[in-house]
Amino acid sequence: MHKLLKDSPGEKIMLLGNEAIARGAVEAGVAFATTYPGTPSSEVSLNLFQMSRESDLYFEYSTNEKVALEVAAAAANSGLRTFCMMKHVGLNVAADPLMTLAYIGVTAGMVILTADDPAMFSSQNEQDNRYYAKFGHLPMFEPSCVAEAKEMIKAAFELSETLKQPVLLRTTTRINHSNAFVTFGDIKERKTKGRFERDPMRCVTVPAVARGLHVKLVERMDKAAGMSESSEFNFVTGQGAWGVVANGVSYHYALDAVKDLGIESKVRILRPGFSNPLPKDKIKAFLGSCEKVLVIEEGEPFMEEAVKAFAQEAGLVIPIQGKAEGLFTPLGEFHPAMVREKIAAFFGIDYTPAPKMETSDVPDIANRPPNLCSGCSHRATFYAIKKAAEGLDVIHPSDIGCYTLGFMPPLSVGDFVVCMGGSVSTSCGFSKSTDQKVVSVIGDSTFFHSGITGLVNAVFNRHNFTLVILENGITAMTGHQPHPGVDMELMGMSGYGRVDIENLVKALGVAHVSVIKPFKVKKSIETLKEAMAFDGVSVVISKEPCILWAKSIKLKKPRAFEVTDKCKDHKDCINGIACPSFYIEAGRVKIDADTCVGCALCAQICPENAIRPLK
Amino acid sequence: MKTLRMVIVAVGGQGNLLASKVLGEAALIEGVEVRMSEIHGMAQRGGVVESAIVFGDASSSIISDGEADILLGFEPAETLRAIGRCSAHTKVITNTATLPPFTVGIGKGAYPGVDEIKRVLKAKTAGLVAIDAMALARKAGSPMSVNIVLLGALIQTGALGFSKENVKEAIKRRIKPGLLEMNLNAFDLGFEAAASSIA
Numbered sequence: 166m167h168k169l170l171k172d173s174p175g176e177k178i179m180l181l182g183n184e185a186i187a188r189g190a191v192e193a194g195v196a197f198a199t200t201y202p203g204t205p206s207s208e209v210s211l212n213l214f215q216m217s218r219e220s221d222l223y224f225e226y227s228t229n230e231k232v233a234l235e236v237a238a239a240a241a242n243s244g245l246r247t248f249c250m251m252k253h254v255g256l257n258v259a260a261d262p263l264m265t266l267a268y269i270g271v272t273a274g275m276v277i278l279t280a281d282d283p284a285m286f287s288s289q290n291e292q293d294n295r296y297y298a299k300f301g302h303l304p305m306f307e308p309s310c311v312a313e314a315k316e317m318i319k320a321a322f323e324l325s326e327t328l329k330q331p332v333l334l335r336t337t338t339r340i341n342h343s344n345a346f347v348t349f350g351d352i353k354e355r356k357t358k359g360r361f362e363r364d365p366m367r368c369v370t371v372p373a374v375a376r377g378l379h380v381k382l383v384e385r386m387d388k389a390a391g392m393s394e395s396s397e398f399n400f401v402t403g404q405g406a407w408g409v410v411a412n413g414v415s416y417h418y419a420l421d422a423v424k425d426l427g428i429e430s431k432v433r434i435l436r437p438g439f440s441n442p443l444p445k446d447k448i449k450a451f452l453g454s455c456e457k458v459l460v461i462e463e464g465e466p467f468m469e470e471a472v473k474a475f476a477q478e479a480g481l482v483i484p485i486q487g488k489a490e491g492l493f494t495p496l497g498e499f500h501p502a503m504v505r506e507k508i509a510a511f512f513g514i515d516y517t518p519a520p521k522m523e524t525s526d527v528p529d530i531a532n533r534p535p536n537l538c539s540g541c542s543h544r545a546t547f548y549a550i551k552k553a554a555e556g557l558d559v560i561h562p563s564d565i566g567c568y569t570l571g572f573m574p575p576l577s578v579g580d581f582v583v584c585m586g587g588s589v590s591t592s593c594g595f596s597k598s599t600d601q602k603v604v605s606v607i608g609d610s611t612f613f614h615s616g617i618t619g620l621v622n623a624v625f626n627r628h629n630f631t632l633v634i635l636e637n638g639i640t641a642m643t644g645h646q647p648h649p650g651v652d653m654e655l656m657g658m659s660g661y662g663r664v665d666i667e668n669l670v671k672a673l674g675v676a677h678v679s680v681i682k683p684f685k686v687k688k689s690i691e692t693l694k695e696a697m698a699f700d701g702v703s704v705v706i707s708k709e710p711c712i713l714w715a716k717s718i719k720l721k722k723p724r725a726f727e728v729t730d731k732c733k734d735h736k737d738c739i740n741g742i743a744c745p746s747f748y749i750e751a752g753r754v755k756i757d758a759d760t761c762v763g764c765a766l767c768a769q770i771c772p773e774n775a776i777r778p779l780k
Numbered sequence: 781m782k783t784l785r786m787v788i789v790a791v792g793g794q795g796n797l798l799a800s801k802v803l804g805e806a807a808l809i810e811g812v813e814v815r816m817s818e819i820h821g822m823a824q825r826g827g828v829v830e831s832a833i834v835f836g837d838a839s840s841s842i843i844s845d846g847e848a849d850i851l852l853g854f855e856p857a858e859t860l861r862a863i864g865r866c867s868a869h870t871k872v873i874t875n876t877a878t879l880p881p882f883t884v885g886i887g888k889g890a891y892p893g894v895d896e897i898k899r900v901l902k903a904k905t906a907g908l909v910a911i912d913a914m915a916l917a918r919k920a921g922s923p924m925s926v927n928i929v930l931l932g933a934l935i936q937t938g939a940l941g942f943s944k945e946n947v948k949e950a951i952k953r954r955i956k957p958g959l960l961e962m963n964l965n966a967f968d969l970g971f972e973a974a975a976s977s978i979a
Binding site for chain 1: 791792800801804805808813814815816817818819826827828838839840841842843844845846847857858860861863864866867880881882883884885886887888889890891892896897900904
C-alpha cells in the first residue's frame with residue numbers, strides 16, 4: 166500500500182513537504198486531482214498519481230495547466246473535492262480560467278496549489294503568486310512548515326466548501342522540498358461520483374450574468390475577510406513592542422533570530438497564514454501595540470504595502486519597513502543569518518555577525534553545471550542541427566525542459582527561451598522580422614502543452630522556419646511523467662489513448678514533415694538540411710527515448726564504448742559533443758565505462774573510427 | 781537538544797538524499813527534532829546536490845553561510861567548494877575519492893589535488909576526517925553504498941551524538957532488505973576507517 170494511503174491516525178512519519186501536501190489532500194477526502202508537472206510541485210502530483218493506481222481517487226496528468234484547471238473546475242462544480250496543482254509559472258497558463266472560475270465558484274471544495282520558486286532553483290522567473298489571490302479574489306493560505314502544510318490544505322478544502330469558492334495554497338520551494346515529521350490524521354471518506362446541477366445564472370458567464378457574479382464574489386470575499394480575522398492560521402506570538410510581520414519560511418527564520426539575539430521579551434510576531442484577505446482588524450490591533458514594525462517576506466512587498474495601508478487607516482504613524490535599502494530585498498530567498506542581521510539592524514540591537522570564512526586562499530575549483538546525461542538523445546539532435554546549419558546565420562529559439570541545457574557550448578543550440586511553447590511562436594516572429602534562418606527546438610511534452618497553437622499560427626500566417634520536435638517519449642525534466650504522446654503500456658498501464666505527433670503535425674497542415682533517429686548521425690544531418698531548405702514551415706521529429714527513462718524501464722541495456730589505439734587525438738568527440746562520459750588521462754581521451762551507455766554518437770563523428778564497443 | 785546544523789554536499793546520483801533520510805529516521809529514534817531541506821530539479825542533471833539538516837530546537841530548515849556545525853562531503857572538491865558554509869568550529873568529514881567535473885575531465889578546468897584539499901579544510905576548520913569511501917564501498921559490495929560508508933564515518937566522530945545502534949536501526953528501516961547486509965557492512969567499514977583516520 167502507498168505510504169500516504171495508510172489509515173493509521175497518530176502515526177509519526179518523516180515526509181517531504183510535497184508528500185505532506187498530498188497526504189493532507191487525501192485526509193481531506195480529495196476525489197479528483199489534476200496537474201501539469203513542474204518543479205517544485207512535481208512530487209505532490211507524483212504521489213497522487215501513484216495513489217490513484219491503488220484507490221478510487223481520480224488523477225490525471227493534463228496537457229497543460231489551463232486544461233488541468235478547467236478539468237478540475239468541472240469536477241468541483243459536480244460536487245467532488247478537487248485538487249489542482251502546478252508551479253508558479255503554470256498559474257500564468259491557467260490564469261484565464263482562474264479569473265472567471267472565481268466568479269462562478271464551486272459546489273465542492275477546490276484547492277489550487279501554486280508552488281513558487283524564490284531564487285529560481287528550477288524556474289525561469291521568481292514571480293510572487295500571492296498577487297494572483299488578490300488579483301483573482303481568491304482566499305489564500307501560506308504554510309510556514311511541512312506539518313502545517315498538511316493541516317492547511319485540509320482547512321483550505323473546508324473554507325472552499327463553506328465559501329463555495331476555489332482557494333489558493335501558496336508554497337515556496339523550501340516548503341515543498343523540506344522534510345520533517347508529520348503526524349497522520351483521519352482520512353475523510355472520498356465522494357468519487359458527483360452530479361452537475363444546471364445553474365446557468367451562476368455557470369454561464371455572459372456579461373449580464375457575470376455582472377451579478379462579480380457582486381457575489383465581492384460579498385464572498387467580505388465573508389472570507391471575517392473568517393481571516395478569526396483564523397487560527399493568523400496568530401501572534403510574543404508580547405513586546407517591537408513588531409515583526411512574517412509569512413511562510415521567513416516566520417521560522419524570524420523566530421530563530423529573535424531567540425538567537427536574546428530579544429524574546431521585546432518582540433511580538435504576527436504570522437499571517439490565511440493571507441488573502443489579510444486580517445485587517447487583527448493587524449491594526451497588532452500595529453497599535455507596536456512602536457515599530459518590520460515586515461519579513463520573500464518576494465514582493467505584498468504584506469508590507471497592505472500593513473502600511475492598514476496603519477494609515479488606523480491613524481498610526483509608527484515606522485513600518487520591509488523592502489528597503491539596508492533591509493530586505495525582493496530578490497532570491499532569505500536565510501536565517503540574513504533575517505537575524507536585518508532584525509538586529511532595524512531594532513538597533515548590538516549584533517556583530519560572525520566573520521565570514523576567508524576563502525581568498527582556497528584553490529580554484531571548476532564549476533559543476535548541470536549537463537545533458539551520457540547517452541542523451543538531445544545531444545545527438547543538437548549536434549546534427551549544428552552540422553546541418555553550419556555556415557548559416559541561424560537563430561535557435563528553444564523551450565523549457567532538459568534540452569534547454571543545449572544552449573551551453575559546444576552544442577550552443579538555444580538562443581531565446583521565454584516560456585512553455587515559446588519556441589514555436591517566437592520562431593514565427595524571428596522568421597518575419599529578420600532574414601536569418603530560424604531552426605527551433607521543443608520537447609514532446611512541451612509541444613503538447615502549448616506548442617501546437619504556435620504551429621497552427623505558423624501554418625496559417627505562412628511563416629518560414631524549421632521546428633525540431635524532440636520526441637523522447639516522456640516528460641523527462643520533472644521526473645518522467647506521462648504526456649499524450651507516451652505509450653502508457655510501457656508504464657504497465659492500460660486504458661489510455663495516444664496522440665501520434667507525426668500525424669498531428671501533418672493534420673495541422675505542415676507541408677514538410679520528416680522523422681529522424683538522432684543516433685543515425687549522417688542521415689539526421691541530411692534530413693535536417695532538406696527540412697531547412699524548404700520554403701515555409703517544416704517540422705523534423707527526432708525520435709529517441711530519454712535514456713534515463715529507457716534504462717529505468719529496461720528498454721535499453723547500456724553497452725559501453727572505448728577509445729582504441731587508432732585515436733589520433735583530434736578530440737572532435739570531446740570538443741563537439743561534450744558527453745560527460747569522456748575524460749582525459751595522460752593526454753589521451755578515455756571513456757568512463759561505468760557511465761557510457763553506448764549511444765555511439767561519438768563513434769560516428771570520430772574521423773579515425775577509433776571508438777568501438779568495449780569487448 | 782541544542783541546535784546542530786549539518787550540511788551534506790554531493791554530486792547528483794551519490795545518494796545524499798537517502799543518507800539525509802536515514803539521519804532523519806535516526807533522529808526520530810533518538811527523540812531529536814529535525815528539519816531538512818534539499819534541492820531537486822535542474823540541479824540533479826549532474827550538478828551539485830546539497831541537503832541541509834537542522835537537528836534540535838531551531839525552527840529553520842536551511843543553514844546560512846558560516847553556520848554549519850558539521851560538513852559531510854561526498855566528493856573532495858565539493859567539500860572544499862562548500863567551505864563558505866563552515867566556520868573555524870565546523871567539523872568536516874569528507875570522501876577522498878574524486879569525481880572531477882566534466883570540464884576538468886577534458887582538461888578545461890582546475891581541480892586541486894586531494895592533499896591540497898585536505899590541507900585547506902584542516903587549516904580552516906575544527907577537524908577533518910578524510911576517508912576513501914569509494915574504496916570501502918566497493919569492499920562492502922557496491923559503489924552505491926558510498927553514502928552509508930560516510931554515515932559510518934560521521935557517527936564514529938561523535939559530532940552528531942547519535943548512537944551507532946540507533947543509526948543502524950534507521951538504516952534497517954530505510955533500506956530495502958536485499959541491500960541491507962551490504963549497507964550495514966558499509967556502515968561498519970566507514971566507522972572503522974574514521975577511527976583510524978583520527979588516530
